[in-house]
Amino acid sequence: MEKIRTVELFAGVGGFRLGLEQASERFQTVWANQWEPSTEDQWAFRCYAKHFGESHNHVCKDIAAIDKDKIPDHDLLVGGFPCQDYSIAKKGAKGIEGKKGVLWWQIDEILDKKRPLYVLLENVDRLIRSPAKQKGRDLSIILRCFYEKGYAAEWRVINAADYGQAQRRRRTFLLAYHNDTEIFKQFAEETCRYGVKRMHTHVMTDGVLAKAFPVSGHGRSYLDNWIDEFSYEDMASLSREQSVYFYNAGAMMNGRIYSVDVVPEIEHCIPIRDILQDGEIDSRYFIKEEDLPRWRYMKGAKNELRHRKDGSTYCFSEGVVAFPEPLDRPSRTMLTSESNVSRTSHVVVDPQTKKLRTLTPVECERLNGFPDGWTEGMPERMRYFTMGNALVVPLVSAIGKIINDIT
Numbered sequence: 001m002e003k004i005r006t007v008e009l010f011a012g013v014g015g016f017r018l019g020l021e022q023a024s025e026r027f028q029t030v031w032a033n034q035w036e037p038s039t040e041d042q043w044a045f046r047c048y049a050k051h052f053g054e055s056h057n058h059v060c061k062d063i064a065a066i067d068k069d070k071i072p073d074h075d076l077l078v079g080g081f082p083c084q085d086y087s088i089a090k091k092g093a094k095g096i097e098g099k100k101g102v103l104w105w106q107i108d109e110i111l112d113k114k115r116p117l118y119v120l121l122e123n124v125d126r127l128i129r130s131p132a133k134q135k136g137r138d139l140s141i142i143l144r145c146f147y148e149k150g151y152a153a154e155w156r157v158i159n160a161a162d163y164g165q166a167q168r169r170r171r172t173f174l175l176a177y178h179n180d181t182e183i184f185k186q187f188a189e190e191t192c193r194y195g196v197k198r199m200h201t202h203v204m205t206d207g208v209l210a211k212a213f214p215v216s217g218h219g220r221s222y223l224d225n226w227i228d229e230f231s232y233e234d235m236a237s238l239s240r241e242q243s244v245y246f247y248n249a250g251a252m253m254n255g256r257i258y259s260v261d262v263v264p265e266i267e268h269c270i271p272i273r274d275i276l277q278d279g280e281i282d283s284r285y286f287i288k289e290e291d292l293p294r295w296r297y298m299k300g301a302k303n304e305l306r307h308r309k310d311g312s313t314y315c316f317s318e319g320v321v322a323f324p325e326p327l328d329r330p331s332r333t334m335l336t337s338e339s340n341v342s343r344t345s346h347v348v349v350d351p352q353t354k355k356l357r358t359l360t361p362v363e364c365e366r367l368n369g370f371p372d373g374w375t376e377g378m379p380e381r382m383r384y385f386t387m388g389n390a391l392v393v394p395l396v397s398a399i400g401k402i403i404n405d406i407t
């Protein structure tokens, strides 16, 4: 059985690799790259090496400093590229032009040099609406790059909780396949014959993501457009002019894009209660009586006058966050700041003691579908940080199984 040679970019603690290896032993990681710019200690890199072995093909270096010609040939390129700049909630978010967003062009360079048959990317849900002032521009540029290199693509915004996971984590998965692949050839031939109807069935049932994550219906509005007809002279002008409203699912074939909002076929929901650790939980996770007012304030609704450094005032308001978390629902999204005493950190009623406590690192690993203790050995703060960065492993396995079937 032929191997599927895989390269993993922005590898973190190895969520893609773990998910693909769980899907099939055909996936063989031939090169991986991980480098955390914000810290000197490279904890994620060390965690990956601990689980998958030290190797000269696991490189801890800024991807921008890597000679792309030296990356081994591969069939599948995967990566969850850093997403901070895709936050449309953030004032002044610059999208693909932002400092971290620029990392897209590192992937693009690898496509140029290596032409892998398949590319599987993961990013925040806002990618499809990024940047705030020119919604859809960034995904348009990404799709355009794939088109110019001979790829078709499909994307879906997946909420992990809809597909049997205990976390409401919404991420955009984008899969591209080169015109040498069977799936491309069949999709191209049938789209040529049946037009947009075939693109619709690709998004609803026939595409890889539709097979991995079945849908039960779709919205009324849709987008049917041509990525090769946008007026542009070069990427810079496309970048200035392009603005498109993308829905949560879509496909691109031969420059045509079709997109529609799909409704997931919900598997049974896993409540957060199901991932809580049994037995005695260390006292440091429990909230002290004297800290309760602070937690209540942070989680509460606010409408208050605040002072800027220059002495001027402004009205600050924000809504309420559930405190504690309802145990009978999947959790909210876990962030890199989970270990902080913050509004977004999860607080639960411990089922044994009935007292309030934060989540343990193991529970955070469980929310992402990693084996218990995956990040053991790091400072605890980094265990939470790396899990806030990581993806939900079983989602990758689901996609990997379909890629394995069609390859």
Ligand SMILES: C[S@@+](CC[C@H](N)C(=O)[O-])C[C@H]1O[C@@H](n2cnc3c(N)ncnc32)[C@H](O)[C@@H]1O
Binding pocket: 010, 011, 012, 013, 014, 015, 016, 033, 034, 035, 036, 037, 044, 061, 062, 063, 064, 079, 080, 081, 082, 083, 103, 386, 389, 390, 391
């Ligand atoms: C969204 S996380 C992906 C996490 C990964 N999928 C996992 O399962 O752990 C992005 C990763 O890219 C890494 N990173 C950020 N900038 C980088 C760069 N310039 N070169 C290489 N890696 C980088 C970060 O340290 C982070 O681990």
